[in-house]
Amino acid sequence: xxxxxxQSKQIFSRYGIPIPKGHVASTATEAKQIAEELGGRVVIxxxxxxxxxxxxxxxxxxxxxKEAEDLATQILGMEIKGLSVRKVLVDEAANIVQEIYxxxxxxxxxxxxxIMGSAAGGVEIEEVARTNPEKIIKIHIDPLLGLRDYxxxxxAIGIDLPKEYWKQFTEICRSLWRAYVESDATLAEINPxxxxxxxxxxxxxxxxxxxDNALFRRTDLAEMRDVDExxxxxxxxxxxxxxxxxxxxxxxxxxxxxxLAMATMDIVKLFDGEPANFLDIxxxxxxxxxxxxxxxxxxxxxxxxxxFNIFGGITRCDEVARGILSALKEVKxxxxxxxxxxxxxxxxxRQLLADAKxxxxxxxxxxxxxxxAAAKA
Amino acid sequence: xxxxxxxxxxxxxxxxxGNEGLFHARxxxxxxxxxxxxxxxxxxGEWVLGDKVPVFDSCRAAVDATGxxxxxxxxxxxxxxxxxxxAADAGIPLIVCITEGVPVQDMMRVREYLDQKHVRLLxxxxxxxxxxxxxxVGIIPNNIAIxxxxxxxxxSGTLTYEVLYAxxxxxxxxxxxxxxGGDPINGTNxxxxxxxxxxxxxxxxxxxxxxxxxxxxxxAAQFIAATMTKPVVSFIAGQTAPxxxxxxxxxxxxxxxAGTAADKVKALEAAGVxxxxxxxxIPSLLE
Numbered sequence: 001x002x003x004x005x006x007q008s009k010q011i012f013s014r015y016g017i018p019i020p021k022g023h024v025a026s027t028a029t030e031a032k033q034i035a036e037e038l039g040g041r042v043v044i045x046x047x048x049x050x051x052x053x054x055x056x057x058x059x060x061x062x063x064x065x066k067e068a069e070d071l072a073t074q075i076l077g078m079e080i081k082g083l084s085v086r087k088v089l090v091d092e093a094a095n096i097v098q099e100i101y102x103x104x105x106x107x108x109x110x111x112x113x114x115i116m117g118s119a120a121g122g123v124e125i126e127e128v129a130r131t132n133p134e135k136i137i138k139i140h141i142d143p144l145l146g147l148r149d150y151x152x153x154x155x156a157i158g159i160d161l162p163k164e165y166w167k168q169f170t171e172i173c174r175s176l177w178r179a180y181v182e183s184d185a186t187l188a189e190i191n192p193x194x195x196x197x198x199x200x201x202x203x204x205x206x207x208x209x210x211x212d213n214a215l216f217r218r219t220d221l222a223e224m225r226d227v228d229e230x231x232x233x234x235x236x237x238x239x240x241x242x243x244x245x246x247x248x249x250x251x252x253x254x255x256x257x258x259x260l261a262m263a264t265m266d267i268v269k270l271f272d273g274e275p276a277n278f279l280d281i282x283x284x285x286x287x288x289x290x291x292x293x294x295x296x297x298x299x300x301x302x303x304x305x306x307x308f309n310i311f312g313g314i315t316r317c318d319e320v321a322r323g324i325l326s327a328l329k330e331v332k333x334x335x336x337x338x339x340x341x342x343x344x345x346x347x348x349x350r351q352l353l354a355d356a357k358x359x360x361x362x363x364x365x366x367x368x369x370x371x372x373a374a375a376k377a
Numbered sequence: 378x379x380x381x382x383x384x385x386x387x388x389x390x391x392x393x394x395g396n397e398g399l400f401h402a403r404x405x406x407x408x409x410x411x412x413x414x415x416x417x418x419x420x421x422g423e424w425v426l427g428d429k430v431p432v433f434d435s436c437r438a439a440v441d442a443t444g445x446x447x448x449x450x451x452x453x454x455x456x457x458x459x460x461x462x463x464a465a466d467a468g469i470p471l472i473v474c475i476t477e478g479v480p481v482q483d484m485m486r487v488r489e490y491l492d493q494k495h496v497r498l499l500x501x502x503x504x505x506x507x508x509x510x511x512x513x514v515g516i517i518p519n520n521i522a523i524x525x526x527x528x529x530x531x532x533s534g535t536l537t538y539e540v541l542y543a544x545x546x547x548x549x550x551x552x553x554x555x556x557x558g559g560d561p562i563n564g565t566n567x568x569x570x571x572x573x574x575x576x577x578x579x580x581x582x583x584x585x586x587x588x589x590x591x592x593x594x595x596x597a598a599q600f601i602a603a604t605m606t607k608p609v610v611s612f613i614a615g616q617t618a619p620x621x622x623x624x625x626x627x628x629x630x631x632x633x634x635a636g637t638a639a640d641k642v643k644a645l646e647a648a649g650v651x652x653x654x655x656x657x658x659i660p661s662l663l664e
Contacts, residue, residue, distance in 0.1 A: 106481055106482075106485065106561065106562070108561045108562065108591045108592075108628075109591065109592055109593075109596075111485060111488050111562050112485060112489070113482075113485065126633045126634075129633075142489060143482065143485040143486045143488075143489050144486055144489050144490060181482065184480055184481075184482055186481060211480050211481050211482065212627075213454065213478045213479065213480045213481065213627065214480035214481075214482070214483075216455065217455075217480075243624075243625040245619070245622050245624065247617075247619065255535075256535055257533065257534050257535030257536060257625075258533070258534075258559060258588075258624055258625025258626045258629060259531075259532065259533025259534065259535065259536030259537070259559065259586070259588055259614045259625075259626070259629075260533065260534075260535040260536040260539055260614075261624070261625060262536075262588060262589070262614035262615040262617070262618055262624055262625075262629070263536050263539070263612070263614045263655065263656055265616075265617045265618070266614060266615070266616040266617050266638075266655065267655045268617075269616065269617045270654055270655060275617055278618070278622075278624055278625070280625040283516075283534070284397075311535045311538050311539055311542070312518075313504075313516065313517070313518045313534075313535065313538055314397075314400075314516060342539075342542065343518060343521070343538070343542075344518065363657055364539065364655065364656060364657055365655065365657055368655075
């Protein structure tokens, strides 16, 4: 789950990391009031869950409260990478001497957390990694020991941070580590961390990604989810515990298991079809869940054919068949459906569907070819 | 021969009194696995599965009483990290964790601790292992594979069944099938398994089933090129997966341009691996 900049910075602030004074506004009038309280000179920052806000014109400096109002009006009407801007963060403008990057993330290949620092702050770290990888200092952290102060100092030394800031920097690293651990983050990033003219370090921007699997114990964070930022259909799917991703093709896919779901999409493409979605109904899915999944697929008007590929193990093919039938009672449709059932109770499943006028298939190749042909007919 | 599990496997089932634990413990017994004990805290002293399997309150008690040497975990995700720590502390050298949805920071701590204790972990979020005709540890369906000379290693569950089924249709058999799991942090990777298959005298060929996310397939390709003498056939799921979206498995995501299926296929082909375009094509590439 992605958090907005303002949410991430609030969390950082709770752990003692200095952030600019500021508030969130959803109207230009609110933005103006906040700017007045902050003395007029502010930064208006669009709050959308994508990178590249600055380049898109979604982050602007205002010198007066009036200008803040005008800029907020502009930004609140913008769309950035397909997402409408619904909120802006109005932050007191800072007097920046230097921009630093500081982040903690999970390093998959090392199977450990890693803390990264760079003197080339303010630009995306992936960009720095491509152009100047030597400018990124990385130190792996023992997950049982946690971040040690010497490791934070090693980052400070590595990025040539002046000695007078080492103490502040170490404290910020320690706080960022705690925020990362106690939020079950997969990324906690400050970019930029700035040196102010006032000789202070401050987190001007913040980004956090939270592990979805840990939200059960981070209920306060789970409530921060911004459902406006995802496709409504994906929100609906999550309610039923379905793993669903909408794509642009015409062939709806319902599969049990994530790997098999991907392989099913791939084979559709191999035979010149385009998958309309990724959908994993999970292991041991009930008829209710299957019915919900089918309703979700059918709500996509691009769908011209549906391919069911069920390899029964814990999932019982007869249960899946019952779910399909119950959904078809509610939603009348003439969309052709291709069904391939293999494994646990496959024969019972096929018998249940015998009257439902579905196209049956034995192999995955056969199923994919039939689905592609049906979508084009 | 086989890798990880064989007829000497004495299996403990953690979470044996839950729905899934009980169902699969029975399936494993029917397959011929020696299920010697179960653990469910608070249910110690009970017997399950026709009074054949004793339940204990702790792993330590189960190991002391039964000499269990492998454990399989069906504990829900909140309790799974603790179950893994407990099994390691009880001295069990091989842990198979079926549970899906374990928080990733927990997994990093588990992995670090288990490494220090030299405990082997398979999973989490995996279907377990199957040595056809001998032993099953986990949830792979009982009737979809026959004994033979092909080693199978996979990050997936049902996709693996699909491949085993396709092999069986062509009368091709398997030494051991290992599911290493679909999470970003897991206990055992492709290289660990490839290395064991290379050393296993009965395994003559290997099938490796990968998917988008991470760089384990690329690392495996380097290992294959440098070390493997046995032929490897592969399939990579997720050619059509969009970047930045998690495709069901926690580990199946293209991040910052890395982890694409195309990169993995390219690396594997450069290492001399035949890569199937779809699962049912695998048997013909092994011939």
